[in-house]
Amino acid sequence: MVGSILPLRLEAAAVRRGGNRLVGPVDLEIAAEGVTIVIGPNGSGKTSLLRLMHGLERAAEGRVRWAVPEAEARTRQAYVFQNPILMRRHVLGNIAYPLLVHGVHRAEARRRAADWAVKVGLGEALERQASSLSGGERQKLALARALIRQPDILFLDEPCANLDGRATREIEAILVAARDAGTRIVMATHDMGQARRLATEVFFLLQGQVHEAASGHGSLGRLATPEARAFLKGDIVE
Protein backbone atom coordinates (compact mmCIF):
# COMPACT_ATOMS: atom_id res chain seq x y z
CA MET A 1 0.00 0.00 0.00
CA VAL A 2 1.27 3.44 -0.94
CA GLY A 3 1.29 6.27 1.59
CA SER A 4 -1.92 7.79 2.88
CA ILE A 5 -3.64 10.57 0.99
CA LEU A 6 -4.00 12.35 4.33
CA PRO A 7 -3.65 14.84 5.85
CA LEU A 8 -6.17 16.93 3.96
CA ARG A 9 -5.67 20.67 4.27
CA LEU A 10 -8.09 23.45 3.46
CA GLU A 11 -6.32 26.78 3.11
CA ALA A 12 -8.71 29.72 3.13
CA ALA A 13 -10.94 27.59 0.91
CA ALA A 14 -14.39 28.86 -0.02
CA VAL A 15 -17.37 27.72 -2.09
CA ARG A 16 -19.30 30.29 -4.04
CA ARG A 17 -22.62 30.10 -5.83
CA GLY A 18 -24.06 32.97 -7.77
CA GLY A 19 -21.90 35.58 -6.06
CA ASN A 20 -22.65 34.28 -2.54
CA ARG A 21 -20.13 32.56 -0.37
CA LEU A 22 -21.81 29.38 0.86
CA VAL A 23 -18.80 28.25 2.87
CA GLY A 24 -15.55 29.75 3.95
CA PRO A 25 -12.98 30.94 3.92
CA VAL A 26 -12.11 27.84 5.92
CA ASP A 27 -8.73 26.76 7.25
CA LEU A 28 -8.62 23.26 8.65
CA GLU A 29 -6.72 20.03 8.62
CA ILE A 30 -8.07 16.50 8.57
CA ALA A 31 -5.26 14.44 10.11
CA ALA A 32 -4.57 10.80 9.38
CA GLU A 33 -6.71 9.17 12.03
CA GLY A 34 -10.01 9.50 13.76
CA VAL A 35 -13.64 10.37 13.17
CA THR A 36 -14.51 13.98 12.42
CA ILE A 37 -18.07 15.01 13.07
CA VAL A 38 -19.48 18.13 11.43
CA ILE A 39 -22.43 19.71 13.19
CA GLY A 40 -24.36 22.93 12.81
CA PRO A 41 -27.84 24.22 12.09
CA ASN A 42 -29.63 23.68 8.76
CA GLY A 43 -28.04 25.75 6.05
CA SER A 44 -24.83 26.32 8.00
CA GLY A 45 -22.81 24.73 5.19
CA LYS A 46 -22.17 21.14 6.31
CA THR A 47 -23.05 19.61 2.94
CA SER A 48 -21.17 22.30 1.04
CA LEU A 49 -18.06 21.78 3.18
CA LEU A 50 -18.09 18.00 2.64
CA ARG A 51 -18.61 18.45 -1.09
CA LEU A 52 -15.73 20.92 -1.20
CA MET A 53 -13.40 18.46 0.52
CA HIS A 54 -14.46 15.62 -1.77
CA GLY A 55 -14.00 17.71 -4.90
CA LEU A 56 -17.66 17.90 -5.88
CA GLU A 57 -17.46 21.66 -5.40
CA ARG A 58 -14.60 23.70 -6.74
CA ALA A 59 -12.72 25.95 -4.35
CA ALA A 60 -13.58 29.41 -5.65
CA GLU A 61 -11.01 30.80 -3.25
CA GLY A 62 -8.11 29.21 -1.44
CA ARG A 63 -7.00 25.62 -1.83
CA VAL A 64 -7.89 22.05 -0.97
CA ARG A 65 -4.71 20.01 -0.68
CA TRP A 66 -4.12 16.32 -0.18
CA ALA A 67 -0.83 14.67 0.73
CA VAL A 68 -0.74 13.14 -2.77
CA PRO A 69 -1.55 14.62 -6.18
CA GLU A 70 -5.23 15.43 -6.55
CA ALA A 71 -5.86 12.91 -9.34
CA GLU A 72 -4.68 10.11 -7.10
CA ALA A 73 -6.49 11.42 -4.04
CA ARG A 74 -9.74 11.45 -5.99
CA THR A 75 -9.66 7.70 -6.57
CA ARG A 76 -9.05 6.84 -2.92
CA GLN A 77 -12.03 8.52 -1.27
CA ALA A 78 -15.75 7.90 -1.18
CA TYR A 79 -18.91 9.81 -0.34
CA VAL A 80 -22.34 8.87 1.00
CA PHE A 81 -24.92 11.45 -0.03
CA GLN A 82 -27.63 12.99 2.12
CA ASN A 83 -30.16 11.28 -0.18
CA PRO A 84 -28.66 8.02 -1.41
CA ILE A 85 -28.19 7.94 -5.18
CA LEU A 86 -29.33 4.57 -6.45
CA MET A 87 -28.45 3.29 -9.88
CA ARG A 88 -31.22 1.58 -11.83
CA ARG A 89 -29.72 -1.82 -11.19
CA HIS A 90 -30.14 -4.51 -8.65
CA VAL A 91 -28.40 -4.35 -5.29
CA LEU A 92 -25.39 -6.35 -6.38
CA GLY A 93 -24.89 -4.23 -9.50
CA ASN A 94 -24.99 -1.06 -7.42
CA ILE A 95 -22.45 -2.25 -4.87
CA ALA A 96 -20.11 -3.69 -7.50
CA TYR A 97 -20.14 -0.63 -9.74
CA PRO A 98 -17.12 1.22 -8.27
CA LEU A 99 -15.03 -1.94 -8.65
CA LEU A 100 -16.04 -2.32 -12.30
CA VAL A 101 -15.19 1.33 -12.91
CA HIS A 102 -11.73 0.75 -11.51
CA GLY A 103 -10.96 -2.28 -13.59
CA VAL A 104 -11.86 -5.23 -11.35
CA HIS A 105 -13.11 -8.24 -13.29
CA ARG A 106 -16.81 -8.92 -13.32
CA ALA A 107 -16.74 -12.22 -11.45
CA GLU A 108 -14.39 -10.87 -8.80
CA ALA A 109 -16.43 -7.67 -8.44
CA ARG A 110 -19.59 -9.71 -8.06
CA ARG A 111 -18.05 -11.88 -5.38
CA ARG A 112 -16.76 -8.94 -3.37
CA ALA A 113 -20.04 -7.05 -3.75
CA ALA A 114 -21.91 -10.08 -2.42
CA ASP A 115 -19.56 -10.17 0.58
CA TRP A 116 -20.23 -6.51 1.28
CA ALA A 117 -23.96 -6.95 0.88
CA VAL A 118 -23.84 -9.62 3.57
CA LYS A 119 -21.70 -7.39 5.80
CA VAL A 120 -24.25 -4.56 5.70
CA GLY A 121 -27.22 -6.89 6.07
CA LEU A 122 -28.41 -6.94 2.47
CA GLY A 123 -27.44 -10.55 1.87
CA GLU A 124 -31.04 -11.54 1.18
CA ALA A 125 -31.60 -8.71 -1.30
CA LEU A 126 -28.79 -9.22 -3.82
CA GLU A 127 -31.00 -9.58 -6.87
CA ARG A 128 -33.62 -7.02 -5.90
CA GLN A 129 -33.87 -3.75 -7.77
CA ALA A 130 -32.27 -1.01 -5.66
CA SER A 131 -35.41 1.10 -6.06
CA SER A 132 -37.38 -1.48 -4.06
CA LEU A 133 -35.27 -1.02 -0.91
CA SER A 134 -36.47 0.74 2.25
CA GLY A 135 -34.80 3.95 3.45
CA GLY A 136 -32.50 2.14 5.87
CA GLU A 137 -31.60 -0.48 3.27
CA ARG A 138 -30.78 2.23 0.75
CA GLN A 139 -28.36 3.82 3.18
CA LYS A 140 -26.74 0.46 3.78
CA LEU A 141 -26.39 -0.06 0.04
CA ALA A 142 -24.79 3.38 -0.33
CA LEU A 143 -22.44 2.56 2.53
CA ALA A 144 -21.39 -0.79 1.07
CA ARG A 145 -20.83 0.83 -2.32
CA ALA A 146 -18.73 3.57 -0.72
CA LEU A 147 -16.63 1.18 1.34
CA ILE A 148 -16.07 -1.56 -1.23
CA ARG A 149 -12.83 -0.03 -2.52
CA GLN A 150 -11.59 0.52 1.04
CA PRO A 151 -11.18 4.28 0.69
CA ASP A 152 -8.59 6.16 2.74
CA ILE A 153 -11.33 8.59 3.67
CA LEU A 154 -15.11 8.36 3.66
CA PHE A 155 -17.39 11.38 3.72
CA LEU A 156 -20.93 10.86 4.98
CA ASP A 157 -23.69 13.45 4.85
CA GLU A 158 -26.28 12.64 7.51
CA PRO A 159 -26.33 8.93 6.71
CA CYS A 160 -28.77 8.17 9.50
CA ALA A 161 -31.35 10.90 8.97
CA ASN A 162 -34.81 9.26 8.89
CA LEU A 163 -33.50 5.98 10.29
CA ASP A 164 -34.74 4.38 13.48
CA GLY A 165 -32.47 3.62 16.42
CA ARG A 166 -31.73 0.08 15.34
CA ALA A 167 -30.76 0.94 11.77
CA THR A 168 -28.66 3.81 13.10
CA ARG A 169 -26.75 1.44 15.39
CA GLU A 170 -26.20 -1.01 12.55
CA ILE A 171 -24.75 1.72 10.38
CA GLU A 172 -22.57 2.97 13.22
CA ALA A 173 -21.22 -0.55 13.68
CA ILE A 174 -20.24 -0.67 10.01
CA LEU A 175 -18.56 2.72 10.34
CA VAL A 176 -16.64 1.65 13.42
CA ALA A 177 -15.44 -1.46 11.59
CA ALA A 178 -14.36 0.66 8.63
CA ARG A 179 -12.56 3.05 10.95
CA ASP A 180 -10.75 0.17 12.61
CA ALA A 181 -9.76 -1.11 9.17
CA GLY A 182 -8.09 2.24 8.51
CA THR A 183 -10.71 4.40 6.81
CA ARG A 184 -10.76 8.01 7.97
CA ILE A 185 -14.32 9.20 8.56
CA VAL A 186 -15.78 12.68 8.14
CA MET A 187 -19.49 12.82 8.83
CA ALA A 188 -22.14 15.50 9.06
CA THR A 189 -24.94 14.68 11.45
CA HIS A 190 -27.82 16.20 13.37
CA ASP A 191 -27.81 13.31 15.83
CA MET A 192 -25.89 14.54 18.88
CA GLY A 193 -25.94 11.10 20.47
CA GLN A 194 -24.24 9.75 17.40
CA ALA A 195 -21.77 12.62 17.42
CA ARG A 196 -20.92 11.85 21.04
CA ARG A 197 -20.48 8.12 20.34
CA LEU A 198 -18.18 8.48 17.35
CA ALA A 199 -16.36 11.80 17.40
CA THR A 200 -12.67 12.20 18.02
CA GLU A 201 -12.96 15.69 16.55
CA VAL A 202 -15.86 18.08 16.11
CA PHE A 203 -16.39 21.04 13.78
CA PHE A 204 -19.28 23.30 14.67
CA LEU A 205 -20.37 25.25 11.60
CA LEU A 206 -22.27 28.50 11.63
CA GLN A 207 -23.08 30.60 8.58
CA GLY A 208 -20.52 28.87 6.42
CA GLN A 209 -17.69 29.23 8.90
CA VAL A 210 -16.06 26.75 11.23
CA HIS A 211 -17.26 28.59 14.28
CA GLU A 212 -15.52 26.30 16.73
CA ALA A 213 -13.50 23.09 16.63
CA ALA A 214 -12.63 20.63 19.38
CA SER A 215 -10.74 17.38 19.40
CA GLY A 216 -10.05 14.35 21.54
CA HIS A 217 -12.54 12.05 23.22
CA GLY A 218 -15.53 13.88 24.61
CA SER A 219 -14.81 16.65 22.13
CA LEU A 220 -18.47 17.52 21.79
CA GLY A 221 -18.60 18.51 25.45
CA ARG A 222 -15.57 20.70 25.02
CA LEU A 223 -17.27 23.09 22.64
CA ALA A 224 -17.33 26.28 24.67
CA THR A 225 -18.64 29.21 22.65
CA PRO A 226 -22.11 30.41 23.62
CA GLU A 227 -23.42 29.61 20.11
CA ALA A 228 -22.14 26.03 20.23
CA ARG A 229 -23.47 25.50 23.77
CA ALA A 230 -26.85 26.85 22.72
CA PHE A 231 -26.89 24.59 19.65
CA LEU A 232 -26.06 21.53 21.72
CA LYS A 233 -28.83 22.41 24.17
CA GLY A 234 -31.22 22.45 21.26
CA ASP A 235 -31.75 26.21 21.13
CA ILE A 236 -32.16 27.94 17.82
CA VAL A 237 -28.86 29.38 16.67
CA GLU A 238 -28.55 31.64 13.65
Place this chain on the structure above:
Amino acid sequence: MNEILEGLIAAARLVATLDRDLTEIAARSLQVSVTAVVIASALGMPLGAWLAVNRFRWRRHVIAVMNALMGLPPVVVGLVVYLLLSRSGPFGVFGLLFTPTAMIVAQVIVVTPLVASIAHQAIRELWADYHDLLISIHTTKSQRVRALLWDGRRTLLTAALAGFGRAIGEVGAIMIVGGNIDHATRVLTTAIALETEKGNLALALGLGFVLIALAIAVNILIHTLSRTERASQW
Protein backbone atom coordinates in the same frame (compact mmCIF):
# COMPACT_ATOMS: atom_id res chain seq x y z
CA MET B 1 -67.27 2.89 -46.39
CA ASN B 2 -67.47 0.20 -49.05
CA GLU B 3 -63.83 0.72 -49.93
CA ILE B 4 -62.66 0.29 -46.37
CA LEU B 5 -64.57 -2.98 -46.14
CA GLU B 6 -63.08 -4.12 -49.42
CA GLY B 7 -59.68 -3.10 -48.14
CA LEU B 8 -60.11 -5.22 -45.04
CA ILE B 9 -61.19 -8.16 -47.18
CA ALA B 10 -58.23 -7.64 -49.51
CA ALA B 11 -55.89 -7.51 -46.53
CA ALA B 12 -57.39 -10.66 -45.07
CA ARG B 13 -57.08 -12.45 -48.41
CA LEU B 14 -53.46 -11.37 -48.86
CA VAL B 15 -52.52 -12.53 -45.40
CA ALA B 16 -54.59 -15.72 -45.47
CA THR B 17 -53.13 -16.90 -48.76
CA LEU B 18 -49.65 -15.81 -47.69
CA ASP B 19 -49.42 -13.96 -50.97
CA ARG B 20 -45.88 -14.32 -52.34
CA ASP B 21 -45.50 -10.69 -53.40
CA LEU B 22 -46.92 -9.49 -50.12
CA THR B 23 -44.55 -11.53 -47.96
CA GLU B 24 -41.66 -10.42 -50.11
CA ILE B 25 -42.34 -6.68 -49.83
CA ALA B 26 -43.32 -6.93 -46.17
CA ALA B 27 -40.06 -8.72 -45.43
CA ARG B 28 -38.15 -6.05 -47.37
CA SER B 29 -39.93 -3.30 -45.46
CA LEU B 30 -38.90 -4.90 -42.20
CA GLN B 31 -35.36 -5.55 -43.33
CA VAL B 32 -34.76 -1.99 -44.53
CA SER B 33 -36.42 -0.29 -41.54
CA VAL B 34 -34.94 -2.54 -38.87
CA THR B 35 -31.45 -2.19 -40.34
CA ALA B 36 -31.84 1.58 -40.55
CA VAL B 37 -33.07 1.81 -36.95
CA VAL B 38 -30.25 -0.39 -35.65
CA ILE B 39 -27.68 1.83 -37.37
CA ALA B 40 -29.48 5.02 -36.32
CA SER B 41 -29.55 3.80 -32.71
CA ALA B 42 -25.88 2.86 -32.75
CA LEU B 43 -25.13 6.42 -33.91
CA GLY B 44 -27.85 8.44 -32.20
CA MET B 45 -27.92 6.96 -28.73
CA PRO B 46 -24.23 7.45 -27.89
CA LEU B 47 -24.46 10.90 -29.47
CA GLY B 48 -27.47 11.80 -27.31
CA ALA B 49 -25.74 10.52 -24.18
CA TRP B 50 -22.49 12.24 -25.05
CA LEU B 51 -24.31 15.54 -25.48
CA ALA B 52 -25.96 15.08 -22.08
CA VAL B 53 -22.69 14.42 -20.27
CA ASN B 54 -20.34 16.92 -21.91
CA ARG B 55 -20.20 20.65 -21.55
CA PHE B 56 -18.62 22.46 -24.45
CA ARG B 57 -18.91 25.78 -26.18
CA TRP B 58 -21.38 25.03 -28.96
CA ARG B 59 -23.40 22.43 -27.06
CA ARG B 60 -26.69 24.31 -27.07
CA HIS B 61 -26.38 24.97 -30.77
CA VAL B 62 -25.58 21.37 -31.57
CA ILE B 63 -28.64 20.24 -29.61
CA ALA B 64 -30.82 22.82 -31.34
CA VAL B 65 -29.60 21.65 -34.74
CA MET B 66 -30.19 18.03 -33.78
CA ASN B 67 -33.74 18.82 -32.71
CA ALA B 68 -34.35 20.77 -35.89
CA LEU B 69 -33.10 17.87 -37.99
CA MET B 70 -35.95 15.75 -36.59
CA GLY B 71 -38.15 17.73 -38.95
CA LEU B 72 -35.99 17.00 -41.97
CA PRO B 73 -38.33 16.45 -44.95
CA PRO B 74 -37.72 12.86 -46.14
CA VAL B 75 -38.24 13.84 -49.77
CA VAL B 76 -35.35 16.27 -49.56
CA VAL B 77 -33.18 13.68 -47.85
CA GLY B 78 -34.06 11.28 -50.66
CA LEU B 79 -33.14 13.82 -53.27
CA VAL B 80 -29.78 14.57 -51.68
CA VAL B 81 -28.93 10.89 -51.26
CA TYR B 82 -30.03 10.36 -54.88
CA LEU B 83 -27.60 13.02 -56.07
CA LEU B 84 -24.81 11.57 -53.97
CA LEU B 85 -25.35 8.02 -55.17
CA SER B 86 -26.25 8.69 -58.81
CA ARG B 87 -23.72 7.65 -61.38
CA SER B 88 -22.29 11.14 -61.74
CA GLY B 89 -22.35 11.75 -57.97
CA PRO B 90 -19.38 11.37 -55.59
CA PHE B 91 -20.42 7.86 -54.51
CA GLY B 92 -21.66 6.81 -57.94
CA VAL B 93 -18.92 4.23 -58.41
CA PHE B 94 -20.47 1.98 -55.76
CA GLY B 95 -23.60 1.52 -57.88
CA LEU B 96 -25.89 1.75 -54.87
CA LEU B 97 -28.74 3.76 -56.35
CA PHE B 98 -31.99 1.79 -56.61
CA THR B 99 -30.84 -0.84 -54.13
CA PRO B 100 -32.10 -1.58 -50.57
CA THR B 101 -28.75 -0.26 -49.33
CA ALA B 102 -29.55 3.17 -50.73
CA MET B 103 -32.91 3.04 -48.99
CA ILE B 104 -31.21 2.17 -45.70
CA VAL B 105 -28.78 5.08 -46.12
CA ALA B 106 -31.65 7.51 -46.66
CA GLN B 107 -33.62 6.16 -43.70
CA VAL B 108 -30.61 6.33 -41.39
CA ILE B 109 -30.36 10.05 -42.21
CA VAL B 110 -34.06 10.58 -41.59
CA VAL B 111 -34.21 8.56 -38.36
CA THR B 112 -30.92 9.31 -36.57
CA PRO B 113 -31.81 12.86 -35.43
CA LEU B 114 -35.10 11.58 -34.02
CA VAL B 115 -33.46 8.75 -32.09
CA ALA B 116 -30.66 11.03 -30.90
CA SER B 117 -33.07 13.72 -29.68
CA ILE B 118 -35.31 11.35 -27.74
CA ALA B 119 -32.28 9.53 -26.34
CA HIS B 120 -30.71 12.84 -25.31
CA GLN B 121 -33.85 13.86 -23.46
CA ALA B 122 -34.04 10.57 -21.57
CA ILE B 123 -30.34 10.42 -20.77
CA ARG B 124 -30.28 14.01 -19.57
CA GLU B 125 -32.79 13.19 -16.85
CA LEU B 126 -30.87 10.10 -15.79
CA TRP B 127 -27.63 12.09 -15.76
CA ALA B 128 -29.19 14.64 -13.40
CA ASP B 129 -29.86 11.73 -11.01
CA TYR B 130 -26.48 10.10 -11.42
CA HIS B 131 -24.24 13.16 -11.74
CA ASP B 132 -22.86 13.43 -8.21
CA LEU B 133 -22.42 9.69 -7.81
CA LEU B 134 -20.55 9.17 -11.08
CA ILE B 135 -18.31 12.16 -10.36
CA SER B 136 -17.68 10.88 -6.84
CA ILE B 137 -16.71 7.42 -8.08
CA HIS B 138 -14.30 9.13 -10.46
CA THR B 139 -15.65 7.63 -13.67
CA THR B 140 -14.21 8.54 -17.04
CA LYS B 141 -16.45 10.23 -19.59
CA SER B 142 -16.89 7.07 -21.60
CA GLN B 143 -17.76 5.09 -18.46
CA ARG B 144 -20.44 7.68 -17.71
CA VAL B 145 -21.89 7.38 -21.19
CA ARG B 146 -21.88 3.59 -20.94
CA ALA B 147 -23.54 3.53 -17.52
CA LEU B 148 -26.22 5.95 -18.68
CA LEU B 149 -26.93 4.04 -21.88
CA TRP B 150 -27.11 0.73 -20.03
CA ASP B 151 -29.20 1.90 -17.10
CA GLY B 152 -31.43 3.94 -19.39
CA ARG B 153 -31.98 1.09 -21.83
CA ARG B 154 -35.70 0.86 -21.21
CA THR B 155 -36.36 4.48 -22.07
CA LEU B 156 -33.94 4.18 -24.97
CA LEU B 157 -36.11 1.43 -26.35
CA THR B 158 -38.83 4.02 -26.73
CA ALA B 159 -36.44 6.10 -28.83
CA ALA B 160 -35.70 3.11 -31.05
CA LEU B 161 -39.39 2.30 -31.45
CA ALA B 162 -40.18 5.89 -32.37
CA GLY B 163 -37.44 5.65 -34.98
CA PHE B 164 -38.86 2.40 -36.26
CA GLY B 165 -42.31 3.95 -36.54
CA ARG B 166 -40.90 6.77 -38.62
CA ALA B 167 -38.84 4.44 -40.81
CA ILE B 168 -41.46 1.81 -41.59
CA GLY B 169 -44.05 4.44 -42.52
CA GLU B 170 -41.70 6.56 -44.58
CA VAL B 171 -42.22 6.78 -48.33
CA GLY B 172 -40.74 9.96 -49.78
CA ALA B 173 -37.04 9.23 -49.39
CA ILE B 174 -37.09 5.53 -50.26
CA MET B 175 -39.28 6.11 -53.29
CA ILE B 176 -36.62 8.41 -54.75
CA VAL B 177 -33.50 6.41 -53.91
CA GLY B 178 -35.08 2.97 -54.23
CA GLY B 179 -37.23 3.55 -57.28
CA ASN B 180 -39.99 1.13 -56.18
CA ILE B 181 -38.68 -1.61 -58.45
CA ASP B 182 -40.65 -4.83 -58.34
CA HIS B 183 -38.74 -7.70 -56.68
CA ALA B 184 -35.87 -5.35 -55.90
CA THR B 185 -36.74 -2.24 -53.93
CA ARG B 186 -40.51 -2.34 -53.51
CA VAL B 187 -41.66 -2.03 -49.92
CA LEU B 188 -45.10 -1.69 -48.33
CA THR B 189 -45.29 2.10 -48.43
CA THR B 190 -44.12 2.45 -52.02
CA ALA B 191 -46.43 -0.38 -53.08
CA ILE B 192 -49.35 1.43 -51.46
CA ALA B 193 -48.45 4.61 -53.33
CA LEU B 194 -48.25 2.69 -56.60
CA GLU B 195 -51.52 0.79 -56.17
CA THR B 196 -53.32 4.00 -55.19
CA GLU B 197 -52.02 5.68 -58.30
CA LYS B 198 -53.22 2.74 -60.40
CA GLY B 199 -56.65 3.00 -58.81
CA ASN B 200 -56.46 -0.35 -56.98
CA LEU B 201 -57.79 1.25 -53.82
CA ALA B 202 -58.84 -1.96 -52.12
CA LEU B 203 -55.43 -3.54 -52.63
CA ALA B 204 -53.71 -0.32 -51.51
CA LEU B 205 -55.84 -0.24 -48.39
CA GLY B 206 -55.21 -3.92 -47.77
CA LEU B 207 -51.47 -3.27 -47.89
CA GLY B 208 -52.03 -0.35 -45.53
CA PHE B 209 -53.67 -2.60 -42.97
CA VAL B 210 -50.82 -5.07 -43.26
CA LEU B 211 -48.37 -2.20 -42.67
CA ILE B 212 -50.17 -1.04 -39.55
CA ALA B 213 -50.41 -4.59 -38.23
CA LEU B 214 -46.70 -5.09 -38.81
CA ALA B 215 -45.79 -1.89 -36.96
CA ILE B 216 -47.98 -2.83 -34.00
CA ALA B 217 -46.65 -6.38 -33.94
CA VAL B 218 -43.04 -5.18 -33.77
CA ASN B 219 -43.89 -2.81 -30.90
CA ILE B 220 -45.63 -5.53 -28.93
CA LEU B 221 -42.82 -7.97 -29.57
CA ILE B 222 -40.13 -5.56 -28.38
CA HIS B 223 -42.08 -4.56 -25.27
CA THR B 224 -42.71 -8.18 -24.38
CA LEU B 225 -39.05 -9.01 -24.81
CA SER B 226 -37.97 -6.08 -22.66
CA ARG B 227 -40.40 -6.95 -19.90
CA THR B 228 -39.27 -10.53 -19.74
CA GLU B 229 -35.65 -9.43 -19.58
CA ARG B 230 -34.42 -10.75 -16.26
CA ALA B 231 -34.09 -8.00 -13.69
CA SER B 232 -30.87 -9.55 -12.49
CA GLN B 233 -29.05 -9.05 -15.73
CA TRP B 234 -26.03 -6.78 -15.80
